[in-house]
Amino acid sequence: MVDFIQNTLDGIFIGSSYALLAIGFTLIFGVMRRLNLSYGPSIMLGVFAGTLLYIQLNAGLLVVGLATVVGAVLAGLYVERICFWAVRRGAALASMVSSFAIWMQLEEAVTIVFPDRTYPFPPLADFTLKLGPFWVRGEHLIMFICASLLTILLHLLLYRTRFGLAIRAVSENPTAAKFMGINTGLVVMFAFALASVIGGVAGYLIASTDQQVTPLFGLWATFKGLIAMTLGGMGSIPGAIAGGLLLGVIEAQSVWYLGTEYRDLVAYAVLFAFLVFRPGGLFAQKSAMQSRLAARRV
Amino acid sequence: MTMLEVRNLHVTYGKVRAVRGICLDVAEGQIVTLIGANGAGKSSVMHAICGVIKPQAGQITFNGRDISGLPSHRIVPQGIAQVPEGRMIFEDLTIRENLLVGGYVRSRGTDDERIDEVLELFPVLRPRLVEPAANLSGGQQQMLAIARGLMSNPAFLMLDEPSLGLSPKAAEEVFDLIGKLRASGVTILLVEQNVRQALAIASRGYVLESGQVILQGGSTELLSDERLINAYLGIRRH
Numbered sequence: 001m002v003d004f005i006q007n008t009l010d011g012i013f014i015g016s017s018y019a020l021l022a023i024g025f026t027l028i029f030g031v032m033r034r035l036n037l038s039y040g041p042s043i044m045l046g047v048f049a050g051t052l053l054y055i056q057l058n059a060g061l062l063v064v065g066l067a068t069v070v071g072a073v074l075a076g077l078y079v080e081r082i083c084f085w086a087v088r089r090g091a092a093l094a095s096m097v098s099s100f101a102i103w104m105q106l107e108e109a110v111t112i113v114f115p116d117r118t119y120p121f122p123p124l125a126d127f128t129l130k131l132g133p134f135w136v137r138g139e140h141l142i143m144f145i146c147a148s149l150l151t152i153l154l155h156l157l158l159y160r161t162r163f164g165l166a167i168r169a170v171s172e173n174p175t176a177a178k179f180m181g182i183n184t185g186l187v188v189m190f191a192f193a194l195a196s197v198i199g200g201v202a203g204y205l206i207a208s209t210d211q212q213v214t215p216l217f218g219l220w221a222t223f224k225g226l227i228a229m230t231l232g233g234m235g236s237i238p239g240a241i242a243g244g245l246l247l248g249v250i251e252a253q254s255v256w257y258l259g260t261e262y263r264d265l266v267a268y269a270v271l272f273a274f275l276v277f278r279p280g281g282l283f284a285q286k287s288a289m290q291s292r293l294a295a296r297r298v
Numbered sequence: 299m300t301m302l303e304v305r306n307l308h309v310t311y312g313k314v315r316a317v318r319g320i321c322l323d324v325a326e327g328q329i330v331t332l333i334g335a336n337g338a339g340k341s342s343v344m345h346a347i348c349g350v351i352k353p354q355a356g357q358i359t360f361n362g363r364d365i366s367g368l369p370s371h372r373i374v375p376q377g378i379a380q381v382p383e384g385r386m387i388f389e390d391l392t393i394r395e396n397l398l399v400g401g402y403v404r405s406r407g408t409d410d411e412r413i414d415e416v417l418e419l420f421p422v423l424r425p426r427l428v429e430p431a432a433n434l435s436g437g438q439q440q441m442l443a444i445a446r447g448l449m450s451n452p453a454f455l456m457l458d459e460p461s462l463g464l465s466p467k468a469a470e471e472v473f474d475l476i477g478k479l480r481a482s483g484v485t486i487l488l489v490e491q492n493v494r495q496a497l498a499i500a501s502r503g504y505v506l507e508s509g510q511v512i513l514q515g516g517s518t519e520l521l522s523d524e525r526l527i528n529a530y531l532g533i534r535r536h
Contacts, residue, residue, distance in 0.1 A: 162398075162402070162406070165391075165395060165398055165399060165402075166399070166402060168388075168390070168391060168395075169388055169391065169399045169402075172388045172389070172390050172391065173386055173388060175350070175382070175386065176382065176386035176387070176388065177399070178350050178370050178371075179348065179350060179370065179374075179380050179382050179386065180374065180399050180400055180402050180403070180446070180450075181370055181371050181373070181374025181375060181379075181402060181403040181450065182371060182399070182402055183369070183371040
């Protein structure tokens, strides 16, 4: 039982970073109704910007963190311009395919500049807390606290500010938002930047926990974020949080009871089960159903 | 004085030419109505005026300023608002938030006062401000859609099929409201499938067919026009 609780705790801590990735995915999906496969790779670019400053200049934690976030935002805006702004509305598949192409491009670019397999990333903390029979790693605790704070800030932004209201309006009905005189293009760009800030922080927390980065980080981040978002329910922020935590716990349990090699296998099996039995995810989107109802009502 | 002037407007969707050289004028304080079958181009004209779609050619002048081809976020702040067909209210947002989105282009800080002013006309919404808009009935949603359109304090309001899908009583309320709005000085462009009621309240009308104006004139004139009677008022059917 102690093991099970310890695994659950570890899973929740790790899952908080998955939740951030899923929130980023869901924000973009919310305003665009399109999938951005390049989300993970744009975070990877940010992480490498951080590691570059660390290797070359031996920069401190704060500078590395800032560089990671700024790099992720710049890469995110680049993706937005190329894959979403330039590809006209309605061509969702074209956007997804071009985001895949940009993913490959970003990965290639990083591999050319950083030809080795792995690079070091500065650790955030090196302590372990003992709470009764349970152990908590310092990085995990910091990860969890940062993720929680960021989620609260995002909530305040979305529900307490004018611009947050505009994001929610565009997410629900971009045409109606346009009728209200909202500059939807600007809102989408801002939402991308916001998702990249969240992704950048997540990337920083994850890389400093692993203390190393590889160009495959983009693939990894896209997978974790997509799976967590799908488990929770696409386009729902509470869903993204729940999906991230659930994925973290599932992974931690399967590592303990089945072995590391089964971690991803179990995660995919659960994803498959969700897609078959509960395709809307934990927080199935009400709004999709509502707009269908509304369409019928007219 | 002419408030809105549309000259030789063309709108196309891909290969479909929805609007083909339409001219129309709306004088300040008037209600003008667009009449026509589905697909005649009424909504397209409105969408081009408020900048939700970009016209292919033609000129739109509002209060003497050329607004043709501007995006909606540059047109709405000039005092043009549209209540779109199908209401398009934000069902996930609360009623208050819907109104705030409607007033998005206004300068900050005076939202609550404006909500207060607008709700004078919509007393049913007042006690329900914090409820999600999805809770409202069809008629109330239409009221909310109009209230939201008024939040930006427009001088020129376009209403696209405001009585569509409403009960006769709710439709009656919508028409009463349109009368009140005109009395308060708002200029209105109205698209309505209830042609008789629309002409009763409007001072002028334009009849559209396949993207062109085929008939125009004062309301009384149009109400007695043989062609209009045949086609839209359903007294005699072909």
